[in-house]
Amino acid sequence: MASRLVSKVTPKEGPSQCEEKRVVLVSPVGKLEISGCETGLHEIKLPKMSKLPNRAEPSATCEVCEGPEELPVPLERGLAWLQAYFSEPAMTDSLPLPPFHHPLLLRDSFTKQVLWTLLRDVKLGEAVSYKQLADLAGNSRAARAVGGAMRSNPIPIIIPCHRVICSSGQSGNYGGGNLMKEWLLSHEKLQKEKLAY
Known part of the structure; x- marks a missing residue:
């Protein structure tokens, strides 16, 4: 997915430009679209589920299916956090939260x-x-x-x-x-x- 410039408002500085990148993570609940920049995560878009996933399926199948090869650190942290959440949720307590930039x-x-x-x-x-x-x-x-x-x-x-x-x-x-x-x-x-x- 291509990156794009997005105007973001910071509390004291007013509008600023950041280069937003997007990745798609295939998770047990469907494709999650995650966007962010060098400063932090912008948002996570959830798919709508029409049926519950089968519990017998391994929840560890959580892979990036779309996105740039090089990711900003906040997106890497966000992906690592989400992958841990779906495979071993208790691990998320020991992972650093990604910074947020919304x-x-x-x-x-x-x-x-x-x-x-x-x-x-x-x-x-x-x-x-x-x-x-x-x-x-x-x-x-x-x-x-x-x-x-x-x-x-x-x-x-x-x-x-x-x-x-x-x-x-x-x-x-x-x-x-x-x-x-x-x-x-x-x-x-x-x-x-x-x-x-």
Whole structure:
């Protein structure tokens, strides 16, 4: 895939140009399109799942199918993190997170606060309700705003918006579809159970 120049807004400097590169990772949940530059990841685009993948298939089959030969360090880190997530999710705790370079994650806002709180506080195999995440982010009456933050998350899976569920225990909506959310939660639960033995 070719690279392209993209205008990005940095908090203090205003608009700047960065050379965005894209790669496609074939994962157990379909093709993930990951974009980023030398500064950080821009976004991860999820496919829509029409059926759940077969659990019997090895989840380690996670390969790059499209992209430039030389990748910026943030894209390499993002790919390594995602490959570890699908093959051995517990390994992600020991891997460095890629830096992020998306305007939503650079400017001060409640959305940014919610996404960083989710990334920092809700661990592999855990789930939190929209209201609980609002409490963790410092505004107990902002459950609806938390839902908006989840919808606008540019880095799903790494920033684990799939771990946010309804207070009723229902999974709630997800950008990759409810089947993908269900698969990701189940994948993490199985890994957590393995670690408990």
